[in-house]
Amino acid sequence: xxxxxxxxxxxxxxxxxxxxxxxxxxxxxxxxxxxxxxxxxxxxxxxxxxxxxxxxxxxxxxxxxxxxxxxxxxxxxxxxxxxxxxxxxxxxxxxxxxxxxxxxxxxxxxxxxxxxxxxxxxxxxxxxxxxxxxxxxxxxxxxxxxxxxxxxxxxxxxxxxxxxxxxxxxxxxxxxxxxxxxxxxxxxxxxxxxxxxxxxxxxxxxxxxxxxxxxxxxxxxxxxxxxxxxxxxxxxxxxxxxxxxxxxxxxxxxxxxxxxxxxxxxxxxxxxxxxxxxxxxxxxxxxxxxxxxxxxxxxxxxxxxxxxxxxxxxxxxxxxxxxxxxxxxxxxxxxxxxxxxxxxxxxxxxxxxxxxxxxxxxxxxxxxxxxxxxxxxxxxxxxxxxxxxxxxxxxxxxxxxxxxxxxxxxxxxxxxxxxxxxxxxxxxxxxx
Amino acid sequence: xxxxxxxxxxxxxxxxxxxxxxxxxxxxxxxxxxxxxxxxxxxxxxxxxxxxxxxxxxxxxxxxxxxxxxxxxxxxxxxxxxxxxxxxxxxxxxxxxxxxxxxxxxxxxxxxxxxxxxxxxxxxxxxxxxxxxxxxxxxxxxxxxxxxxxxxxxxxxxxxxxxxxxxxxxxxxxxxxxxxxxxxxxxxxxxxxxxxxxxxxxxxxxxxxxxxxxxxxxxxxxxxxxxxxxxxxxxxxxxxxxxxxxxxxxxxxx
Numbered sequence: 203x204x205x206x207x208x209x210x211x212x213x214x215x216x217x218x219x220x221x222x223x224x225x226x227x228x229x230x231x232x233x234x235x236x237x238x239x240x241x242x243x244x245x246x247x248x249x250x251x252x253x254x255x256x257x258x259x260x261x262x263x264x265x266x267x268x269x270x271x272x273x274x275x276x277x278x279x280x281x282x283x284x285x286x287x288x289x290x291x292x293x294x295x296x297x298x299x300x301x302x303x304x305x306x307x308x309x310x311x312x313x314x315x316x317x318x319x320x321x322x323x324x325x326x327x328x329x330x331x332x333x334x335x336x337x338x339x340x341x342x343x344x345x346x347x348x349x350x351x352x353x354x355x356x357x358x359x360x361x362x363x364x365x366x367x368x369x370x371x372x373x374x375x376x377x378x379x380x381x382x383x384x385x386x387x388x389x390x391x392x393x394x395x396x397x398x399x400x401x402x403x404x405x406x407x408x409x410x411x412x413x414x415x416x417x418x419x420x421x422x423x424x425x426x427x428x429x430x431x432x433x434x435x436x437x438x439x440x441x442x443x444x445x446x447x448x449x450x451x452x453x454x455x456x457x458x459x460x461x462x463x464x465x466x467x468x469x470x471x472x473x474x475x476x477x478x479x480x481x482x483x484x485x486x487x488x489x490x491x492x493x494x495x496x497x498x499x500x501x502x503x504x505x506x507x508x509x510x511x512x513x514x515x516x517x518x519x520x521x522x523x524x525x526x527x528x529x530x531x532x533x534x535x536x537x538x539x540x541x542x543x544x545x546x547x548x549x550x551x552x553x554x555x556x557x558x559x560x561x562x563x564x565x566x567x568x569x570x571x572x573x574x575x576x577x578x579x580x581x582x583x584x585x586x587x588x589x590x591x592x593x594x595x596x597x598x599x600x601x602x603x604x605x606x607x608x609x610x611x612x613x614x615x616x617x618x619x620x621x622x623x624x625x626x627x628x629x630x631x632x633x634x
Numbered sequence: 635x636x637x638x639x640x641x642x643x644x645x646x647x648x649x650x651x652x653x654x655x656x657x658x659x660x661x662x663x664x665x666x667x668x669x670x671x672x673x674x675x676x677x678x679x680x681x682x683x684x685x686x687x688x689x690x691x692x693x694x695x696x697x698x699x700x701x702x703x704x705x706x707x708x709x710x711x712x713x714x715x716x717x718x719x720x721x722x723x724x725x726x727x728x729x730x731x732x733x734x735x736x737x738x739x740x741x742x743x744x745x746x747x748x749x750x751x752x753x754x755x756x757x758x759x760x761x762x763x764x765x766x767x768x769x770x771x772x773x774x775x776x777x778x779x780x781x782x783x784x785x786x787x788x789x790x791x792x793x794x795x796x797x798x799x800x801x802x803x804x805x806x807x808x809x810x811x812x813x814x815x816x817x818x819x820x821x822x823x824x825x826x827x828x829x830x831x832x833x834x835x836x837x838x839x840x841x842x843x844x845x846x847x848x849x850x851x852x853x854x855x856x857x858x859x860x861x862x863x864x865x866x867x868x869x870x871x872x873x874x875x876x877x878x879x880x881x882x883x884x885x886x887x888x
Contacts, residue, residue, distance in 0.1 A: 584724050591792065592710040593736060601732070604727070
């Protein structure tokens with residue numbers, strides 16, 4: 203059975219990494235928790251749209267460290283981020299390739315391992331709680347197998363003006379690799395930071411990225427996290443777990459643009475634990491060929507007067523597939539919650555498949571909450587109107603698809619990234 | 635420039651055009667009037683290539699080419715423009731983007747160079763002012779949140795940008811107040827020249843006070859039953875359409 207082989211692979215990786223370093227304690231705990239959760243099966247509701255057997259049947263090896271020459275590297279760094287870019291190579295933070303000149307001096311940047319010596323208490327405290335509450339096996343797996351993760355601590359009132367780019371480089375030859383990139387961000391009260399995450403891969407075959415990004419957003423702090431999962435090998439698997447705890451008056455805005463791969467799965471768990479917190483999640487999947495993108499959101503309103511908005515769109519062509527499952531939980535104390543969720547899907551033919559499953563659990567009684575899903579095709583009246591203005595069938599469809607995606611893409615704050623992606627929406631999907 | 639010969643058409647199973655004949659030369663303004671259900675809008679939509687209608691007989695020649703064999707986009711590139719009675723909204727696509735792309739596609743098809751963003755912006759600004767459309771319009775999505783009058787003025791603005799050889803205006807005056815109609819008429823008259831042909835489809839005579847036709851036709855029950863000069867429009871205004879229906883029976887059915 204593929205699952206057994208995969209479990210054996212994971213056990214081997216666990217042995218390889220069991221060195222006596224400051225992170226070993228927490229990795230052991232994560233591993234124990236992973237074993238008790240076990241790999242998800244098709245019966246697991248949250249993974250019912252995912253073809254896990256294909257993942258389990260791959261023979262992955264732990265990613266090798268690779269030295270990347272700097273020349274092509276510079277062309278992948280946005281002009282706005284030349285002095286504020288973190289580089290990961292094959293899932294490992296590479297400080298020697300990163301440029302941090304534009305960051306305020308008070309910002310603490312280090313590998314997770316090194317952070318354990320000065321911020322051990324902070325990290326252990328945080329993980330003690332989150333480990334108990336984590337239910338996703340793959341997020342837990344990252345906890346057990348990560349190495350050279352990135353730790354970022356923003357002191358109170360620290361405002362990082364420059365957008366920070368996190369550039370993930372994946373380089374591999376024929377041997378499929380498994381990567382565990384990890385980001386740990388602590389934003390102290392009233393700090394501000396804006397991330398732009400991108401990826402460049404030079405891979406000859408499939409790889410599996412099992413990624414976790416965790417944010418503790420303290421009182422009055424603001425975090426913006428935009429990610430472009432666009433350059434993915436068609437056979438790659440990419441699981442991305444984003445975990446955030448928001449204290450009072452803080453905000454988290456996220457934006458994800460993906461072109462999918464064999465499977466891209468983004469899993470958000472956002473806990474609004476303090477009054478007046480705000481979480482805005484945006485995403486657009488632009489899928490062609492046999493690519494897939496799946497989104498799962500768990501939005502947990504634990505405190506009163508918080509606001510959350512989810513807007514996730516997908517446009518599907520060829521034989522692509524997508525799913526969206528968004529659960530909003532409003533706990534008893536969370537009065538005056540505003541929680542909205544909208545999933546819009548545009549299907550370009552009869553062969554694609556989009557699933558949408560909203561889920562609301564409301565235990566407070568003074569709440570504004572709604573969810574909506576639309577699954578539609580291009581409007582023939584709009585197409586005809588455009589043709590009478592000289593647009594060919596292909597041009598008209600491209601412009602309508604561009605219009606559909608633009609609502610999300612225009613929200614990318616970094617101008618160079620925004621222009622780049624706007625250009626991709628107009629051409630990539632409708633072929634002759 | 636346009637020759638329509640014995641055109642018959644159905645929508646679903648219902649015959650709607652029962653033998654239409656019409657010739658339009660360059661520089662001429664024609665008007666078609668008629669009661670509801672006569673087939674006036676249908677004729678316009680068939681010229682534009684709307685997929686809901688099926689041509690069952692007859693011919694249409696435009697600039698020497700068989701129009702019925704061309705896809706809608708190729709009819710547009712050949713120089714045909716239709717202003718819709720109910721223009722569609724296109725969320726997510728801005729007016730400027732829409733028109734710039736359409737114009738460049740046409741220019742490219744005719745072997746002309748495409749306009750840069752700056753050149754187009756200048757052109758759009760000029761034409762926008764003629765149609766008295768607010769500046770915010772350029773960034774707004776096509777027809778989104780436009781009033782009926784604004785949508786019609788936007789149709790004429792598109793016509794001004796695309797500069798067709800033959801423009802078919804389908805009930806452009808419906809739902810317009812006098813001021814809006816005057817602006818629309820002004821825009822049309824400014825564009826009109828000895829090279830262009832214009833076909834106005836109208837229910838009411840009053841538009842024809844502002845855009846004076848050379849020829850007026852009355853369409854009843856799928857055929858053109860009477861043709862004349864501008865005075866025909868006034869006669870229809872005064873007498874209605876009933877007096878024209880006996881001429882259908884005296885001609886016999888096609």
